[in-house]
Amino acid sequence: xxxxTGMRHDRAGESxxxxxxxxxxxxxxxxxxxxxxxxxxxxALFAPLVSPQDPYDxxxxxxxxxxxxxxxxxxxxxxYWLGTDDQGRDMLSAIFYGLRIxxxxxxASTLLALVIGLTFGLIAAYLGGRIESLIxxxxxxxxxxxxxxxxxxxxxxxxxxxxxxIAALVTIQWAYYARTVRGAALVERRKxxxxxxxxxxLPPLRIVFRHLxxxxxxxxxxxxxxxxxxxxxxxxxxxxxxxxxxxxxxSLGLLIANGYQYLLSGKYWISFFxxxxxxxxxxxxxxxxxxxxxxxxxxxQR
Amino acid sequence: MLVYIIRRxxxxxxxxxxxxxxxxxxxxxxxxxxxxxxxxxxxxxxRERAIxxxxxxxxxxxxxxxxIRGALSGDLGxxxxxxxxxxxxxxxxxxxxxELATAAMLIAVLLGIPLGLWAGLKPDSAGGRAxxxxxxxxxxxxxxxxxxMLIMVFSVMLGWLPSNGRGPTSELLGVPVSFLSLxxxxxLALPATNLALFKLALLIRLTRAGTREALLQDYVKFAxxxxxxxxxxxxxxxxxxxxxxxxxxxxxxxxxxxxxxxVTESVFxxxxxxxxxxxxxxxxxxxxxxxxxxVIVAIFxxxxxxxxxxxxxxxPRVRLGEAKG
Numbered sequence: 083x084x085x086x087t088g089m090r091h092d093r094a095g096e097s098x099x100x101x102x103x104x105x106x107x108x109x110x111x112x113x114x115x116x117x118x119x120x121x122x123x124x125x126a127l128f129a130p131l132v133s134p135q136d137p138y139d140x141x142x143x144x145x146x147x148x149x150x151x152x153x154x155x156x157x158x159x160x161x162y163w164l165g166t167d168d169q170g171r172d173m174l175s176a177i178f179y180g181l182r183i184x185x186x187x188x189x190a191s192t193l194l195a196l197v198i199g200l201t202f203g204l205i206a207a208y209l210g211g212r213i214e215s216l217i218x219x220x221x222x223x224x225x226x227x228x229x230x231x232x233x234x235x236x237x238x239x240x241x242x243x244x245x246x247x248i249a250a251l252v253t254i255q256w257a258y259y260a261r262t263v264r265g266a267a268l269v270e271r272r273k274x275x276x277x278x279x280x281x282x283x284l285p286p287l288r289i290v291f292r293h294l295x296x297x298x299x300x301x302x303x304x305x306x307x308x309x310x311x312x313x314x315x316x317x318x319x320x321x322x323x324x325x326x327x328x329x330x331x332x333s334l335g336l337l338i339a340n341g342y343q344y345l346l347s348g349k350y351w352i353s354f355f356x357x358x359x360x361x362x363x364x365x366x367x368x369x370x371x372x373x374x375x376x377x378x379x380x381x382x383q384r
Numbered sequence: 385m386l387v388y389i390i391r392r393x394x395x396x397x398x399x400x401x402x403x404x405x406x407x408x409x410x411x412x413x414x415x416x417x418x419x420x421x422x423x424x425x426x427x428x429x430x431r432e433r434a435i436x437x438x439x440x441x442x443x444x445x446x447x448x449x450x451x452i453r454g455a456l457s458g459d460l461g462x463x464x465x466x467x468x469x470x471x472x473x474x475x476x477x478x479x480x481x482x483e484l485a486t487a488a489m490l491i492a493v494l495l496g497i498p499l500g501l502w503a504g505l506k507p508d509s510a511g512g513r514a515x516x517x518x519x520x521x522x523x524x525x526x527x528x529x530x531x532x533m534l535i536m537v538f539s540v541m542l543g544w545l546p547s548n549g550r551g552p553t554s555e556l557l558g559v560p561v562s563f564l565s566l567x568x569x570x571x572l573a574l575p576a577t578n579l580a581l582f583k584l585a586l587l588i589r590l591t592r593a594g595t596r597e598a599l600l601q602d603y604v605k606f607a608x609x610x611x612x613x614x615x616x617x618x619x620x621x622x623x624x625x626x627x628x629x630x631x632x633x634x635x636x637x638x639x640x641x642x643x644x645x646x647v648t649e650s651v652f653x654x655x656x657x658x659x660x661x662x663x664x665x666x667x668x669x670x671x672x673x674x675x676x677x678x679v680i681v682a683i684f685x686x687x688x689x690x691x692x693x694x695x696x697x698x699x700p701r702v703r704l705g706e707a708k709g
Contacts, residue, residue, distance in 0.1 A: 223399055226688050228640040230647065231680065235407060238665050238673050315526045322528045323650055323662055338529055346547065350536050357529040364524045 105377045115369025122363050126181040133175035138332070152351050165351035167340060173351060176337055177359045183333040184360070187244070188314035191251035196306055198252065199259025204290055204298075206260065207267035218264065221257040229254045229316055237325045247326050251313045262305045266298035273297075300378040307371035311364045318360055334360045389693055396685045403681045404455070407674055408448050451674075460678065461671030463664075470675035474657055478679075480550060481656030483561055484648065485641040487572055488579035493634060496584045500591025505618065507596065515588060522585025527644060531578040531651035538574060546571050548653035575652040579645060583637055590633060594626030601625075635691040639684045 107113045125132060152165040152173075164173035206214040224232065236250040270276065271294065279289045320326030321335030322342075329336065334356045341352025442450075454460060460471040503515040539547035550571055561568070598604060599622065607621045646658030653659070657676060664672040 227681075227684060228643045231643040231684075234646065234661065234665070235677055238677070239407065311524070318526055319528055319647055323647065325662070325665060338532065342532060345532055345536055346540060348540055350540075353529075353532050354536070357526070357532065360526060360529065361524065364526070365521070368520065368524050 102377055106373055109373050112369055112373030115366045119366040119370055125178055126185045129178040129182045133178045135172050135175050137171045137176040137179055164355045167352045173355050177356050180332055180334040180337050181359060183331050184314050187317050188310050191248045191313050192306055192310045195252040195255035196259055199256040200263050203260040203263030204267055207264045208290055221260050224257045244327055244331055255309050258305055262301050263298050266301050267294055270294055270297045304375045307374055311367040315364055392692055396689050400685055404678055407677045460675035463669055463672050465667050465669045470671040474675050474679050477657045477660050481645050484575055484645055484654060487576035488641055489638055491576055491580035492583035492587050496587025497591050500588040501595055504592040504595025519585040519588040522581050528647050528651055531648055534574045534578055545574050550655055575648050575654050579648045590630055595622060598622045598625050632691055632695055639687040
């Protein structure tokens with residue numbers, strides 16, 4: 083990316099990446115969000131190392147420990163800081179493993195959708211004409227329905243399973259990326275550097291991917307960040323409704339659903355803590371996205 | 385104008401047909417309802433009779449033609465599980481969903497616009513900041529989990545409000561409704577609040593942004609220069625000008641509230657269409673799934689159409705853009 087002139091602070095000699103990082107961290111709330119998100123991702127990645135027990139190894143579960151409140155001592159002497167579920171599973175460990183699955187599904191669907199949306203958006207912007215209006219009409223129609231409705235239609239049509247949930251999330255998200263990329267590419271296409279590349283008789287694919295694409299990325303990164311949070315929330319909702327991931331893939335949504343029946347008898351922790359983990363994940367991603375939008379938006383830079 | 389309405393309506397019709405085809409093909413192609421609906425121990429002959437009765441032996445396109453012919457005469461098939469007309473089951477539960485959605489929308493509007501106005505007028509005050517922080521939370525909190533927490537606090541811990549069902553309903557023009565009795569209101573309170581939160585956050589942000597923008601306009605400065613009272617400037621000059629986009633959004637969001645009611649209805653066991661859909665997906669009761677999806681898609685298409693037409697009446701530039709594009 084060419085270094086824009088007149089950035090927020092005049093710091094000649096710094097690389098654009100360093101300047102972006104400094105701008106990002108200037109807001110303490112956003113910095114907090116980034117740190118929180120980093121911790122969550124690390125916990126998810128290293129769940130097997132940091133969890134007190136392997137929550138899905140039946141040999142480590144003791145039914146005597148079932149439904150213990152937070153802070154209880156287990157039969158074997160350990161402490162269940164967040165209590166246990168109906169199988170005697172340590173909730174803290176279950177949450178770490180659940181985060182793993184929730185984040186993996188969210189990230190995988192976002193990446194897939196990003197690639198698909200990017201391709202269609204660039205095709206629409208570069209080719210124009212009938213193909214553009216066809217793609218954009220599909221995008222418009224799809225975006226006029228709420229995500230949950232499209233997800234339920236797809237689940238009803240495709241059936242259930244991890245792959246199907248990811249397919250549903252990808253189908254919902256691609257339209258956002260296609261629209262964002264097309265919008266950005268239409269603006270960039272008219273700029274001089276694209277004209278210069280054309281005058282050099284570079285091949286169209288090279289112009290699209292080496293010149294146009296990098297300059298369309300900033301708005302796309304913002305949309306993608308917001309969409310990861312949306313995908314995680316939607317997967318949790320589907321799983322809670324019993325239409326998402328199978329019980330062999332216990333994401334946060336399934337953990338919450340599992341505690342639903344015990345909520346009415348006052349055993350709040352089985353649903354409460356996975357929900358807090360979900361909430362912290364979504365809030366931290368949204369905080370990061372908010373600040374990214376401001377940092378990457380040239381209009382806000384003086 | 386007329387041409388625009390006709391073109392826009394035709395386009396909506398096309399979407400409806402495409403959706404019906406998609407939904408039908410998908411829903412009827414997955415799973416084998418024969419295995420679910422007919423006793424596995426049944427005699428071969430009995431099985432075949434049941435299959436023929438449900439029309440499951442004919443090719444898909446024939447089933448679709450029968451289905452469309454039925455749909456046009458208001459018959460969307462019979463539920464496999466309840467052997468009642470699917471459309472009838474949906475319509476029977478629609479008042480419950482509409483009541484919930486309306487209550488939620490009212491909460492969102494009655495709280496969201498004043499709060500947004502306040503946050504817009506005093507963006508740097510503690511109150512304004514608190515409202516905005518709350519609205520960010522409203523966007524981030526997953527609806528279903530908030531529902532659980534509402535149940536936990538208000539039903540289990542405090543014991544103030546019931547956590548499931550509609551309570552006793554009374555008839556209003558032949559339609560059962562909850563809001564005529566105190567008990568009904570108590571049942572409505574938690575689910576409506578739960579469903580309203582997301583839209584409340586949206587309306588707060590929208591009103592705040594509109595207010596901040598309007599305050600910088602010349603007509604507001606002029607109104608102040610005329611010496612009008614602050615209340616009059618805000619209520620007449622600012623509010624009226626920001627209401628147009630807000631009304632549009634309220635219209636569009638009503639459809640999404642009906643769709644999101646699926647989640648809230650499941651949490652609070654509210655006997656609406658959304659809960660019926662989830663139950664039907666779990667039992668593979670395909671006629672009901674198809675009927676629900678067609679009804680909700682139709683509701684959406686009508687809402688989108690009405691909002692688009694209203695908007696083109698309010699703002700002629702919309703029509704020009706459409707004609708060019």
